[in-house]
Amino acid sequence: xILPIVGLIAxxxxxxxxxxxxxxxxxxxxxxxxxxxxDCVCGGIRAGVQGTFDSTVFISGFLVNTALATILxxxxxxxxxxxxxxxxxxxxxxxxxxxxxxxxxxxxKWFKKTGK
Amino acid sequence: xxxxRKFELYVAGVCIILGILLVGQVRTQEYIGKSQIxxxxxxxxxxxxxxxxxxxxxxxxxxxxxxxxxSKVVEGEKTAETIRAELAKVRMVAGLTTxxxxxxxxxxxxxxxxxxxxxxxxLFLVHDNDILQxxxxxxxxxxxxxxxNGQRMIATSEVRCSGPVISVNNVRIGPPYEIHAIGNPDALxxxxxxxxxxxxxxxxxxxxxxxxxxxxxxxxxxxxGLYFQYxxxxxxxxxx
Numbered sequence: 001x002i003l004p005i006v007g008l009i010a011x012x013x014x015x016x017x018x019x020x021x022x023x024x025x026x027x028x029x030x031x032x033x034x035x036x037x038x039d040c041v042c043g044g045i046r047a048g049v050q051g052t053f054d055s056t057v058f059i060s061g062f063l064v065n066t067a068l069a070t071i072l073x074x075x076x077x078x079x080x081x082x083x084x085x086x087x088x089x090x091x092x093x094x095x096x097x098x099x100x101x102x103x104x105x106x107x108x109k110w111f112k113k114t115g116k
Numbered sequence: 117x118x119x120x121r122k123f124e125l126y127v128a129g130v131c132i133i134l135g136i137l138l139v140g141q142v143r144t145q146e147y148i149g150k151s152q153i154x155x156x157x158x159x160x161x162x163x164x165x166x167x168x169x170x171x172x173x174x175x176x177x178x179x180x181x182x183x184x185x186x187s188k189v190v191e192g193e194k195t196a197e198t199i200r201a202e203l204a205k206v207r208m209v210a211g212l213t214t215x216x217x218x219x220x221x222x223x224x225x226x227x228x229x230x231x232x233x234x235x236x237x238x239l240f241l242v243h244d245n246d247i248l249q250x251x252x253x254x255x256x257x258x259x260x261x262x263x264x265n266g267q268r269m270i271a272t273s274e275v276r277c278s279g280p281v282i283s284v285n286n287v288r289i290g291p292p293y294e295i296h297a298i299g300n301p302d303a304l305x306x307x308x309x310x311x312x313x314x315x316x317x318x319x320x321x322x323x324x325x326x327x328x329x330x331x332x333x334x335x336x337x338x339x340x341g342l343y344f345q346y347x348x349x350x351x352x353x354x355x356x
Contacts, residue, residue: 007128011135020140024148024158030141037134041127048123058126 004041032073032084035091036066042098049105065091211270212337215261219298219333220305222250226291227322239321242291244277246323247284249314250295251275257307259299261335265289268338285340292324301329 022030040062047053069087076083207213224247227240251269254262262269267284274283281288297304305327308315315325 003124004127004131007131008135010128011132012139013135014132015136015139020136020143021147022140022144024144027141027144027148030137030144034134034137034141037130037137040130041134044123044127044130048127053123053126055122055126058123062130 004045028077028084029070029073032069032087032091033066035088035095036062036069039091039094039098040065042095042102046098046101046105049102210338211261211268212342214334214337215298216332216334217260217298218301218331219259219261219296219329219335220254220301220308221328221330221333222254222293222295222297222308223324223326223328224250224291224293224295224318225324227324229322240323242282242293242318242323244275244282246314246318247282247293247295248275250308253307253310253314254295254297254299254304257299257304259297259304261296261298263296263335265294266336268336270338273338285338287340296333296335298333298335301331305329 040058043061044053044058047058069084069091072087073084204213208215224242226242229240247264251262251264255269264275264284267273267287267289270285273285276283278288281290282293283289307313308327310316315327318325
């Protein structure tokens with residue numbers, strides 16, 4: 001469980017060390033990208049704790065979900081419809097579901113340990 | 117355990133991306149906040165930008181038009197200047213301006229000799245014809261400007277007898293007659309002093325004639341009115 005946190009901190013440090021800043025017009029795309037990454041991380045952890053993790057599924061899921069979210073945002077921009085909201089809602093629900101599963105899993109483990 | 121580590125590695129990789137994106141996005145949002153542009157107003161602002169862009173286009177067109185007008189005005193000023201220069205030259209040539217230059221001053225005065233018996237006293241006076249001949253001689257010798265007693269000789273100038281005096285430019289003048297002429301002083305002088313020339317003839321009658329060569333002779337401009345009642349300008353295309 002420590003490695004993902006280390007990775008997150010490493011990413012933050014890398015970004016802090018470089019004068020990275022996204023153009024304002026891409027702000028929406030970066031936001032949806034963050035959501036996609038967050039969803040991916042939650043999904044990955046859930047699969048990991050459930051023992052169903054598959055690297056191909058994980059990577060392809062990450063890439064395809066990000067691409068789809070970006071395309072949705074772009075199309076929404078062109079049509080003047082906030083399609084990005086759909087992606088946001090979908091990702092949010094998935095994040096909540098995954099976090100819920102992870103939570104239950106950890107709690108189960110915890111209770112099994114304390115029960116024993 | 118190996119399985120767990122593997123998934124943790126992948127997740128960590130995505131976490132790095134997540135971290136970078138997070139920091140970048142937070143920075144971008146801070147930047148937007150610093151520039152005091154709430155993201156909701158971005159659309160308004162872009163609309164304003166579009167509108168001011170359109171306005172700028174219109175103004176640019178206006179600038180172009182104004183520049184064109186200005187260049188036209190400048191061009192007009194240039195032509196006005198050349199016209200003014202031309203006008204000054206023409207005025208000088210026409211004898212409307214006082215001019216100065218090297219030349220001669222010819223002074224003629226009536227003879228002091230008394231007319232003998234049987235001689236007409238008129239022979240010992242300076243006549244209009246004498247002055248006309250002197251002026252004619254001066255012009256022939258290359259005089260550029262000639263005046264008689266301050267009356268500039270121009271295209272319409274006359275020199276004629278007017279009773280006891282002489283009329284030049286319809287102004288009556290009397291002796292002594294001072295004729296100013298601008299030109300080559302030597303040429304003018306020698307033209308007047310030609311053998312059997314005008315001065316020889318006048319002196320034969322005892323008329324006092326004096327020629328002074330001067331480095332600077334002033335010839336006043338014509339001061340009378342200029343009315344051309346009958347003469348009309350003919351355009352260049354219609355000239356025969």
